[in-house]
Amino acid sequence: MKKSMICALPVVLMLGAGSVLATALPDxxxxxxxxxxxxxxxxDQTSADKAASQREKITKEAVAAIEQTQKALQALNDGKTDDALKALEAATGKLELxxxxxxxxxxxPVNVDMVTYDLFASVDTVKAAIKEAKDLLDDGKVQDARRLMSNLASEVVISxxxxxxxxxxxxxxxxxxxLDKGETEKAKLALQAALNTLVVTAEVVPLPLLRSQHMLAxxxxxxxxxxxxxxxxxxxxxxxxxADEELKLAxxxxxxxxKDFAPLHEQIGKIKDKASGGKSGKGWFDELKSALKNLF
Structure with a gap:
C-alpha cells in the first residue's frame, strides 16, 4: 500500500435529451x-483541498502497521515464520505508539482515494431519465433501470x-x-481477517452544490x-x-x-429583485450562503 494516495479519476457521464436509455447514450x-x-x-481545487485535508490525518505509523501486517502474511505464505513474527512485533509497536x-x-487513516463523477446533462434530461427508470421498473426491467440510475450522479467521493x-x-x-502453537493456517486466516476489518468511510460532495456556491460567491x-x-x-x-440552475440539478x-431547496430558490429570486436597476448592497447573500452550507 502506498504511503498516501489520492486517485483523482474523472468519470464523465453523458445523457442526451433524445435518448435516455443507459444502453444508448449519445456520443x-x-x-x-x-x-x-x-x-x-x-x-476542482476545493475538492482536492478536501481530500488533502483527509490525507493530512494519515500517519506514518499507521501505514507502517498495515505494511508490516501484509509483510507478515507474505512471510507465512513463504514459510518464513520467524520473519512473520518480527513483522507482527513491528506492527504491534506502531499501533501501540x-x-x-x-x-x-x-x-x-492509512489511505485516501478521490473519484469524481461529473454529469454533463440538463435538468430536463435528468428528469426524463428518472421517468424512464420508473417506467422500466414498472415493466419489471430492474437491471435496465439500475444501469440507467447508476449514471445519475454528479459528485466527488472521497474515500x-x-x-x-x-x-x-x-x-x-x-x-x-x-504461530507458537504451529497453527500457521489459522494464523494466515486471522491475518487476512484483520486486514479485511479496515474501515472505509466516504464523504460525498455534490458538484452542483459546489458549483453553485462558487457562482454565488x-x-x-x-x-x-x-x-x-x-x-x-x-x-x-x-x-x-x-447558480439557480445548478441548485435545480442538485x-x-x-x-x-x-423543502431544502425551496428557500434557496426563493432567496436567489429576492437577490435578483434587490439588484435590479443596478442597485447594490451588502448582506444580501448571508441567508442564502447559510442555507446552502447546511446542505453540504
Missing part, C-alpha cells in the same frame, strides 16, 4: 454553461481507509500465540459593487441564473429535498 455530452466552466478550476498518543482514537483501533491491535496480538462581489456597468449587471444576472439528482 457527445451536453455542454456546461459558461458560468459553470468559469468556476471549474475553483471546484498511535494509541499512546491518543487512547480515545477510534479510527486512524478514507482506516484502521479500527478498537479491534485491529488485539487481532494482531492474537496471531503470535497461534462571484455574484456577491458584483452585487456589492457600486455603479455597475451594463456588462456587470448582465454577468450578475447570468451568475444568479446559473435537487432533481436527490442531493436534498424540495
Amino acid at each position: 457527445k455530452a451536453q455542454e456546461k454553461s459558461a458560468e459553470s466552466q468559469a468556476v471549474q478550476t475553483q471546484v 498511535i494509541l499512546a498518543r491518543d487512547p480515545k482514537l477510534a479510527l486512524v 478514507t481507509t482506516s484502521i479500527p483501533l478498537a479491534t485491529y491491535p488485539d487481532a494482531i496480538k492474537a496471531i503470535s500465540p497461534l 462571484a455574484a456577491e462581489v458584483l452585487a456589492e459593487k457600486e455603479k455597475r456597468s451594463e456588462e456587470d449587471n448582465q454577468k450578475l444576472d447570468n451568475l444568479l441564473k446559473a 435537487e432533481v439528482l436527490g442531493y436534498g429535498s424540495k
